[in-house]
Amino acid sequence: MRVYLEALRMSYRRFRTYGAATLAGLATNCFFGLLRSAVFIAFYTQRPIAEGYSLHDALTYVWLTQGMIMPLYLWGSLEIAESIRTGAIASDLAKPFNYFGFWLSRDLGRAAYHLLYRWLPTLIIGFVFFRIRLPGSPLAWSSFALSFLLAIILTFCLRFMINVVGFWTTDVRGIMGMVLLFVNFLTGFLVPLEFFPPTLRAIVTELPFAAIISIPNKIFLEQAHGLDLLILLSRQLFWVVVFITAAQLLLRAATRKLEVQGG
């Protein structure tokens, strides 16, 4: 267990060295938050409520999702694929720890950093300038925290699996681009799923992608209570179990296939 905690801590500290980049990234996230807010403010001059969202809710959605980009690492990293390309993977696999667990710990360390230095400031700026609504009870905050953690594990699994495809083809960039950018839409990142046309919405809410952005946002906005809340969380938990299992199977198949690139 200690090795995983250590990996988590190291990864957190590694990201802390990128101070200037963090500031520029934060400015970009907030700038987009501002643009997206302006669009909703203009739209909402026509009606007070749309698809169950007040302007207040929509703005909260905007700032919360802008803040979640980095903790979820939506646009991902190709570090594992890179280690396959360089051959470093061979020694990583030989080390006496669980390969998946090792990378998960590293990713949680990264997420902890981004939570503190990207999510929190974005949320504060949204609160100060756009009066976004915050959850009103400790229960809402803690269910959101759990939901967010599950979402982070989910996106990690997704990125892990895309990276592992690199065992078969050393050019995963195209696949990565396709999947992750499609994700922008299916998670509800660009538009809340509630705004989708009914048929499309019925399909999309059943997909695992909804568990990444849509569900944590619904919980943050306190749109679900009691049993509904429990259902949302178990839906996320279900997908986390499925994805972790799938990632393990894929990894096992891949290691059997592995041909190390020399160099």
Next chain:
Amino acid sequence: MGNLRLYLLLAGARLRGQVQYRVSFALQVASSFTSTFVELLALLILFRTFNDLGGWSVGEVAFLYGLASVAFAIAELLGEGLEQASRMIREGEFDRVLTRPVAPLLQVLAADIQLRRIGRLTQGLLAFGLAQRWATIDWTPLKGLLLLAAIGSTTVVFLTVFLIGASICFWTVESSEFQNIFTYGGTELASNPLQIYPRLLQGIFLFIVPLGLTTFYPALHILAKPDPLGLPPFVPFLAPLVAALFLGVGLIIWEFGMRHYQSTGS
């Protein structure tokens, strides 16, 4: 050999190289298309619920969106080399550039051209198609010319932002993500009617990075919309002039930066 001919020769070689790996290339184009297409889709979905955006219909916004998208796609396609400038400076490749008897800017531009950006271009043209279908546009030869001028001018503005970003690398070596505010952020901003944004933002994107003058104002004239900001009626036709001025400023910063260049020694 003329500079332009040299550029075309180098660029042609890059392009031929990229299409060699057919599957990889097709995937990259597809990825560039979907990534931008979902943004258009998101906009259309919002227009299911809401009727207009600041007095603009879905077709009119699609027109603006297409204009910004097409211009940004061309700028990305041509300007990839500028995005690589940071790497060239860091790895000492820029030393080699300076020893060759060809303008450094031309070499940097020819260093990389990304044909996969035609994915975004296609998506922008699709938005134009929707605009043509849904918005009533009374086309005249003058309007056609204005549209071409607007696309060209906007492309130049985006390329200049890349150029200034690359110039800053002469001081900082690393490129900064701040540039994204004016490139990706600029496209996003220019895709919607300017009046929906706060005054300060309108000012910045009209008079500092003049995207508003090269997209929004020509679009106002072509779509025959009233000007919500009350600028003089000739403003839509200033786009090429404004873009040229901005490019001039960018070139001065580039020259100034190059004089400041010190090799990293690596």
